[in-house]
């Protein structure tokens with residue numbers, strides 16, 4: 444979706460910025476739920492996990508970039524995910540932007556915003572009033588970021604650490620590159636803000652925790668705010684496949700092993716990601732982020748997952764379904780409620796060329812194999828579709844020196860599993876006795892070929 448640029452004379456007067464000048468602003472809004480009146484269901488693990496207290500705040504953090512009067516916004520909320528209809532409502536509250544990207548950190552210790560973690564499998568975990576608060580807060584954070592815009596220079600840095608990721612599923616492939624964008628006042632060199640992008644599930648507090656928290660992201664942002672003395676916005680990336688802190692061996696400063704599900708491990712991990720970001724910030728190079736070129740495409744993805752179809756029937760999955768006629772880009776998207784026939788969901792894939800930086804905006808949890816070109820080849824013959832073609836890798840399409848992937852971008856369609864690694868039916872890959880975890884959280888085996896194929900076409904400009 445593209446946004447018409449609506450600039451009034453009043454707006455121009457209130458922003459006496461030089462034409463073509465690059466400006467940036469950061470903004471945030473508090474999305475912490477109120478406890479006590481209604482149950483707050485925590486998202487991400489089993490159903491019916493009710494919050495008992497608030498440990499740290501749930502936030503929306505936004506960055507607005509502008510090339511003269513042309514503005515784009517990136518906002519991320521500390522929640523498990525936001526579906527495209529939520530994103531569309533957030534965009535509807537904002538005017539004057541060429542593009543608005545809405546993501547979520549994929550936090551597994553915050554309120555349910557997708558509906559799948561209520562008191563039972565047939566009961567939505569969403570409090571509609573809370574979802575409204577999240578949507579309003581995301582828009583508010585963008586507006587505050589827009590108001591805070593100042594002229595800026597930009598630097599980019601990267602750092603990698605495979606020891607900060609566990610891979611919960613074979614084959615072991617990690618996307619362990621962290622990216623930072625550092626914005627400074629051109630005259631004073633004072634830090635105006637830092638955008639940090641990392642690839643992991645915020646789930647270190649695990650399934651037994653009942654305290655509302657942004658998980659490790661809270662500590663990463665805290666650490667960087669303190670060390671950089673400026674606003675910080677965190678964005679997630681490649682988290683499928685499954686990039687996690689669970690079962691990741693981690694020691695405290697004295698060498699004592701830290702257990703999953705503890706705030707000690709959560710804080711330690713968040714601070715280690717913060718330290719990795721600080722390492723990246725020490726070794727940055729200048730980058731130009733203008734001009735902005737935004738390409739997005741609305742597509743259909745078939746829903747083969749019966750759990751998702753059932754959830755739609757029970758109303759726990761509250762989003763429109765469309766007639767699926769084996770075409771991801773039909774001329775007309777036809778809504779349907781008949782799940783006895785092939786159905787699809789509408790989603791959006793994005794490619795942003797921000798000056799010297801290319802950004803893939805991927806609407807879910809993509810497997811690192813699909814980003815880094817490491818899909819199994821040859822496939823394990825025990826896989827369900829061993830002859831499926833290898834999907835075009837996301838990073839093979841990005842030829843610039845600087846690139847980044849934002850996951851859960853404008854939607855959360857679950858896992859994007861390489862089709863030839865799809866493995867629900869016996870025999871199982873790697874001679875395993877049972878299926879690995881993953882497919883249950885995917886819309887279906889066609890998702891990755893469609894998403895990667897559409898992304899390739901988008902980059903080519905088709």
Ligand SMILES: [Zn+2]
Nearest residue numbers: 549644682808
């Ligand atoms: Zn996940």
